Amino acid sequence: MIHYQLRCAAGHEFDGWFKGSAGFDAQAEAGMVACPCCGSTEVGRALMTPGIPRKVSSKSEVEILPPEPADGMPAAGGVIPDAVRAALQKLREEVEKHCDYVGKDFADEARRIHNGETEPRGIYGESTDEEAEALAEDGIAFARIPWAPRNDS
Numbered sequence: 001m002i003h004y005q006l007r008c009a010a011g012h013e014f015d016g017w018f019k020g021s022a023g024f025d026a027q028a029e030a031g032m033v034a035c036p037c038c039g040s041t042e043v044g045r046a047l048m049t050p051g052i053p054r055k056v057s058s059k060s061e062v063e064i065l066p067p068e069p070a071d072g073m074p075a076a077g078g079v080i081p082d083a084v085r086a087a088l089q090k091l092r093e094e095v096e097k098h099c100d101y102v103g104k105d106f107a108d109e110a111r112r113i114h115n116g117e118t119e120p121r122g123i124y125g126e127s128t129d130e131e132a133e134a135l136a137e138d139g140i141a142f143a144r145i146p147w148a149p150r151n152d153s
Contacts, residue, residue: 008035009042014083036087088148095145099124107131114140 002020007013012035018024024045027033031041099122102109106125112118127135135142 005046006033006035006043007046008038008040010035010038010040012037012040013046034090036083036090039086039090085148088146089150091145092148092150095122095124098122101125107135110135110140110142111138114138 002018002024003015004018004024005013005015014036016024016033018027024033028041028043033043034041035043102123102125104126106123107127109118109123109125113120113123132142132144
């Protein structure tokens with residue numbers, strides 16, 4: 001894996017991890033790398049400082065600090081950074097644009113799709129922990145994602 005500091009056409013800087021240099025080039029060329037702040041796919045590598053670790057003589061010298069709070073949406077461990085919130089909002093926008101909302105019938109509809117009883121398509125909705133556990137036990141692929149508030153709210 002390789003870590004790059006990236007910059008979009010609007011000047012926002014963010015970082016990304018890629019399998020290698022060719023992996024980044026292919027994804028960027030295909031428009032698959034997007035700025036988490038503005039969504040621009042005009043992204044290039046920014047100048048980076050090298051990561052040179054300092055020698056630590058003992059574990060007692062390493063101090064682990066909690067993350068500093070930032071303005072943003074509350075999360076289990078504090079708040080979500082602006083860049084992460086922007087990425088989650090973009091994810092929500094894409095899910096809502098390309099998938100059917102099935103509400104509280106998510107587990108039943110996912111099971112019907114898995115069993116070939118209805119047309120395969122992207123769906124989203126709500127499920128209880130028990131319904132999600134049953135889907136997983138039955139080998140039905142799904143994902144739970146954090147549902148960030150819309151950009152316009």
